[in-house]
Amino acid sequence: MTTPEEILQRLYDETLLGNAPEVLDLTHQALALEMEPQTLLFDALIPSLEEVGARFERGDFFVPEMLIAGRAMAGAMEVLRPLLADTGVQTIGKFLMGTVKGDVHDIGKNLVNIMLEGAGFEVIDLGVQVAPEKFVEKIIEHQPDIVGFSAFLTTTMPMFKANLNALQKAGLRDQVIVMVGGAPVTQEYADAVGADGYAPDASATVKRAKDLLQ
Ligand code: B1M
Numbered sequence: 001m002t003t004p005e006e007i008l009q010r011l012y013d014e015t016l017l018g019n020a021p022e023v024l025d026l027t028h029q030a031l032a033l034e035m036e037p038q039t040l041l042f043d044a045l046i047p048s049l050e051e052v053g054a055r056f057e058r059g060d061f062f063v064p065e066m067l068i069a070g071r072a073m074a075g076a077m078e079v080l081r082p083l084l085a086d087t088g089v090q091t092i093g094k095f096l097m098g099t100v101k102g103d104v105h106d107i108g109k110n111l112v113n114i115m116l117e118g119a120g121f122e123v124i125d126l127g128v129q130v131a132p133e134k135f136v137e138k139i140i141e142h143q144p145d146i147v148g149f150s151a152f153l154t155t156t157m158p159m160f161k162a163n164l165n166a167l168q169k170a171g172l173r174d175q176v177i178v179m180v181g182g183a184p185v186t187q188e189y190a191d192a193v194g195a196d197g198y199a200p201d202a203s204a205t206v207k208r209a210k211d212l213l214q
Pocket residue numbers: 046049050051052053054056057063064066067069070071102103104105106107108109111112147148149150151152153154155179180181182183184198199200201202203205
């Protein structure tokens with residue numbers, strides 16, 4: 001019989017290899033053993049993607065390896081999503097979210113969305129490569145309490161400022177709270193561009209978003 005520890009190790013290994021069918025199968029096996037979705041996420045899937053990134057930096061992995069590992073993780077997230085988000089709490093605010101223009105990373109953004117939904121936010125996800133004018137258009141359409149910009153590359157972080165300028169120009173800056181985040185983003189950077197809030201990870205985003213709504 002497979003133990004929870006063995007499943008976690010295999011989930012880590014198979015995500016690293018980008019073996020999507022196996023990752024999906026292991027996710028189901030883990031849930032059948034009543035393992036917590038959070039354990040799969042924080043003790044196997046996220047550490048595995050961190051290792052993928054480290055190997056990419058060392059030149060041991062290339063973009064295709066990153067891509068298939070990302071897809072394997074995304075497959076598991078589809079299964080975990082309803083379990084992580086299903087808390088039955090009431091809606092506490094509307095959150096419009098998107099990855100900035102020029103950036104295709106979405107796993108981290110999607111995880112933030114799941115945690116926000118789980119905490120009671122209504123989340124409207126604009127997807128990836130969202131241009132400033134699209135954010136403006138959707139803020140007018142949906143009237144969110146908070147808009148969130150995700151950026152995962154040092155080269156796309158400057159889009160925060162471009163988005164904020166677009167909001168200012170459209171006369172929307174005072175109507176919506178702006179949060180920023182993503183792997184290379186820091187509190188200092190968030191302050192420098194004039195965002196209202198920053199968080200380093202998904203659970204901290206929930207906490208910060210709730211604080212900002214007070
Ligand atoms: Co890319 N990539 N990638 N990549 N990729 C990184 C980000 C990188 C750090 C890898 C590395 O070098 N170690 C590096 C960026 C370096 C930098 O600029 N500092 C990098 C690079 C260089 C690139 C390309 C340029 C590679 C190339 O083409 N030469 C290219 C860029 C494409 C583009 O966007 N234009 C590229 C492409 C890709 C893939 C498409 C292959 C794939 C993306 C798949 C996908 O997302 N659908 C990919 C992947 C998988 C990664 C790594 C390995 C994993 C990212 C991930 O999902 N992490 C990544 C290395 C790494 O991060 N370890 C890497 C797990 C996720 C849960 O964490 O994304 O940090 P994270 O999200 C967190 C927080 O950031 C925070 O909460 C999330 C959950 O806890 N957060 C917020 C996110 N958004 C927030 C918003 C908030 C608050 C918090 O408020 C609004």
